Each structure stands twice: as C-alpha cells, then as structure tokens.
Amino acid sequence: MAKPSTANRPLSPHVSVWRWHATMASSIAHRISGVANYTGAVLVTIWLAALAAGPEAYGAVEALIAGPVGILVTLALIGFTLSLTYHMLNGIRHLVWDLGHGFDPKGSNLRSILIFAGAVVITAAIWLAAGGLV
Amino acid sequence: MAELRTPLSRAKGLGSARSGSGHFIAQRVSAVALMLLIPVFVWMIARLPDMSYETARAAIGSPLGALVLLLTLTAAFYHMRLGLQVVIEDYISEPFTRAGLLIANTLLVAGLWLVALFSILVIAA
C-alpha cells in the first residue's frame, strides 16, 4: 500500500485511549461472534459431508460424541448457539442503527447489556425447551 | 462533506473501487434473510433427540429439513464471506498477505457452499 499523506487529515483515535463501556464491548463481541459463526459454518459443512458420505464416515462423528470429548461437542454446540443468538440480536440492532435510530449513549449502553443478557437467556431457553441434544 | 482523499490518491485510483456501498447493502440484505432463517435452523438442530446417523439423516433428508439447510447455509455463506472480508481488510495491511487471505476467504466459502449443497442434496435424494 502506498504511504498515505498525513497532512491535515483526520486521524482515528488509537484504540487504547477509549474507556471501556458496554456498547464498545458489544461491538467487539459482534466481530468475535461473527468469526465464531464463520468457524461454526465450516464445522457444520464438514459434519454434513460426513453425514452424506455414509455410516462409516459418520461413525467418526458418533465416536467423538460418545467418547470422552463428547461433553466438549455439547459445549461447542451451546457456544455456537450463544454466538448465533448474540450476533443475531446485535445484528438486528445494527440494522436499526442503519435506519438512523438508537444512537443515544445511555440508551445504547443499556441496550448492549440487554442484548448480552438476552442472548444468554434465549440460548438457555432453546436448550432447555428443545429437550433434545443436552 | 470534506474530501478525505489526497489528490495523489485519487489520481492513482486506489482505495475504494466504488463497490463499497454494494458490499454494505449485500451484507444487510443477507442479514435480514438470516434474521428469519437462523432461529428456524437453530431450533431444528437443537430439538433433535440425538446426533446419531439415523436421526440426522432423517431430519436433513426430509424436504423441509433440506430446504431449511439449503436456505440458511446459502445466506450464511454469502454473509460470512462479506463479513470476514472486512475483518481481513481491517487488520492485514501487507498487500501480499492481504490479497492472499481475501482470495482464500472467497475460495474457501465457495468450496464450502458447493460441498454443503451437494451433501444436502445427496442426503435428501
């Protein structure tokens, strides 16, 4: 990349000068959950390929679930649910922001906390109500 | 609005290739689709009684199950390619690494998409 001219151009403040607040954390979490969802989608695809390949190939997955790391698979699934739920709730907020609403700092911080809490509650509710895999 | 680009930068024509808003809109359109699809997808998987071969084949092999997966994964792959592109552009400035990662992101997602579609169709067939 060519070195940009620095003359009289606005500079973005360095990350370290920011005070921690809920909206900042929610923004970072949106990026982290987006990348986690990406990883989850890769794993879902591998799982689908094994499922399509037949019982022998899928046997590796079943062995993993039945084995000592089975609990990790369950935890990963719950983590994936949490990541998807959080990213969806905060993503909806992004869409509301794009429509020009919800920029007041106080309300924004409050909504960040509600979104974090909501993601945890919804994830717990899904896994309890579904009564399936866990 | 003030012009933020230097005359030299503009003359060189680097920076935005004027596809920035297209990217922004595509990310939002796929987000709206996912907002509807992800809850259905998560619920469908979470309520499976177990992860055995028979259970999974039956769930994804049903016409509705296959359709939910085809729709959700297509929207997700599209959205996540756009999303990771921004993450790469934000953190990687070395031109060679950056181009390499952007190409890898595109090819990986294209490959995943085809593998997922093919697998779902095989299971549902």
Ligand code: HEM
């Ligand atoms: C469930 C509904 C979803 C909604 C409403 C949603 C919404 C959004 C929005 C609005 C953005 C742009 C944020 C920004 O401009 O900073 C975004 C970014 C992103 N999304 Fe989603 N998304 C959803 C699901 C997903 C899924 C399923 C994946 C992956 C499989 C994903 C991966 C990403 C990634 C990697 C980014 C980039 C993160 C960043 O730039 O920090 N999203 N999402």
